[in-house]
Amino acid sequence: MKFSELKLEESVVEALDAMRFDDCTPVQEQAIPIILEGKDLIAVAQTGTGKTAAFLVPILNKLSTGNYPEDAINCVIMSPTRELAQQIDQQMEGFSYFMPTSSVAVYGGNDGILFEQQKKGLVLGADVVIATPGRLLAHLNLGYVDFSKVSFFVLDEADRMLDMGFFDDIMQIVKYLPEERQTIMFSATMPAKIQQMAKTILRNPEEIKLAVSKPAEKxxxxxxxxxxxxxxxxxxxxxxxxxxxxxxxxxxxxxxxxxxxxxxxxxxxxxxxxxxxxxxxxxxxxxxxxxxxxxxxxxxxxxxxxxxxxxxxxxxxxxxxxxxxxxxxxxxxxxxxxxxxxxxxxxxxxxxxxxxxxxxxxxxxxxxxxxxxxxxGESPEYAPRATRYTGGRKPRKNYKSNGGNKKNTQATSKKK
Known part of the structure; x- marks a missing residue:
């Protein structure tokens, strides 16, 4: 499917054309219509599938209609790392080029000037806030951030955030958000704790699951x-x-x-x-x-x-x-x-x-x-045991490999 086939505002289409976005990736083709309909979404998709555009494009499309309050925070996007927050902010700039939409990236660091810049963006009400959990919670706890008008809440790489210990921080942030909102969650995997979080913060979500792609053959x-x-x-x-x-x-x-x-x-x-x-x-x-x-x-x-x-x-x-x-x-x-x-x-x-x-x-x-x-010196044999087994003692298996021999002084490696 081409982006031109989606029901998008002219300003968004112009930005996509300028950035040479023509054909949708599978996750974009499936996610964008669901988000445009206003439904909550949980999508299992890995990095490199185009998922950032999958949530930014429909959200910016909705904001471009002018039906959302000015000088207020309308969208909060959570990211596990500073680097990813910066990248999302850069893409945000590209997609919103022909729109009067503002954004602020909120992430940690010991720079006091940076903290004040982030505070200014939050107080003035940037349309879109892209943040790491710890730093955003620090601003929220100081009492000057108003999330009462937030319409969109996005969790990007939710599994990574949980791996990094941000579950409690995220649940604290959710308490500042209005119940009437659209929540979108992207995760590369779906462990039990992610499922628990999804049940808590999403309402009757649509689900998309893209198979994890194998590494490139080359x-x-x-x-x-x-x-x-x-x-x-x-x-x-x-x-x-x-x-x-x-x-x-x-x-x-x-x-x-x-x-x-x-x-x-x-x-x-x-x-x-x-x-x-x-x-x-x-x-x-x-x-x-x-x-x-x-x-x-x-x-x-x-x-x-x-x-x-x-x-x-x-x-x-x-x-x-x-x-x-x-x-x-x-x-x-x-x-x-x-x-x-x-x-x-x-x-x-x-x-x-x-x-x-x-x-x-x-x-x-x-x-x-x-x-x-x-x-x-000598190296161990490659003899992996079964990883997940419940019950009695499992017999050991002996796997032969093409190079992990106990004694390999006479082995020669192939060139590939």
Whole structure:
């Protein structure tokens, strides 16, 4: 379906034309008509499916009719991270280019000037507020934010917000909203706590569920079956001859990000780190240096695995196995964008084998196992146990792999 086939206001159509939005993605085709009808919606869709436009376009279309109060907050969009809030705000600017619609992005940081700018936008009543939960709640608790006229409440990447511990914050924010509102929730997964939240804050919602897409075929995927203590050695071996033009190393915790970054700096590599301990100005500076090529390796938590568009990333290394298949798809999806090729390598320690097997099962393929460099010593066998089992003792299974042998000093790796 084309956007021109939807019942959209002329100002919105002009903005879509200017931004070269022609054909709807599946989530846009399904979500936009439902939101235009004024119904609550819960949509299961991952980053990269066009979901931001799926909620921004119909909401802006409604605001463009002029049937909503001026100088009042009409829409609140919740985002798990500062980076995603900024991106939504940028898209908001594009879609509302031909409309007198205002917005303010509200996110954390130690900049007092930024806080005052956000306060001004909230007090004056920006049409659309795009915010991270913690910072928005801080403003609300100070008593100068009026949400009494909010008509639209959007939760973007709801599962990520819950993973980051924002459930209580979101439920506190909901108390400030009028009961008569349209609520829209987007989530990449639908765990029990998301379902619980949906039942609490949505009214008779329509549901959309898009299957999680598999990684692009042009991404070359491989793995090392290794001990935790061998991971840094493998990185050193990988970068000994050639450093990637631009690559991201994902780690599961801030501590590991800092450890890996220090190790790579000792190797005299141009490396930066990205995690929530950094101030906003530091994060923006590092992301700018990475995009511009001053830094060619970014070590990060999952804060950059979703919603960050950088087209020329050549490699992704999972220092730790992601917790679920969707996270794996999001992480490695940072490479092989804009018709480029890409490589995704995952380090799999003994305790991570079951998680990795679940990812292989989801992908419907066996990921090639590269032998650990001989100088790093023996590596464990790839013998993942069943991940979810209730009842008595389950017999162990022994899975053979093409490279995760106990002794691999004579193994040779294939070139792909």
């Amino acid at each position: 991404i070359i995927q491989a793995a090392y079956i290794c001990y935790e203590s061998q991971k840094l050695g493998i990185i050193q071996s990988l970068f000994a001859d050639q450093v990637p033009e631009k690559g991201i190393i994902f780690a599961s915790s801030k501590i590991k990000v800092k450890e890996v970054t220090k190790a790579l700096k000792r190797m005299k590599l141009n490396v930066g780190e990205m995690h929530s301990d950094l101030e906003q100005s530091q994060r923006e500076a590092i992301m700018y240096e990475f995009k511009s090529g001053k830094i060619n390796i970014l070590v990060a938590t999952d804060i950059v695995s979703r919603g960050i568009d950088i087209d020329d990333i050549r490699s992704v290394i999972n220092y730790d196995v992601p917790h679920d298949s969707e996270d794996y798809v999001h992480r490695i999806g940072r490479t092989a964008r804009a018709n480029n090729d890409g490589v995704a390598i995952t380090f799999v320690s003994e305790k991570e084998q079951s998680n990795f097997k679940s990812i292989e099962d989801f992908l419907g393929k066996t990921i090639y196992k590269i032998p650990v460099p001989a100088e790093l």
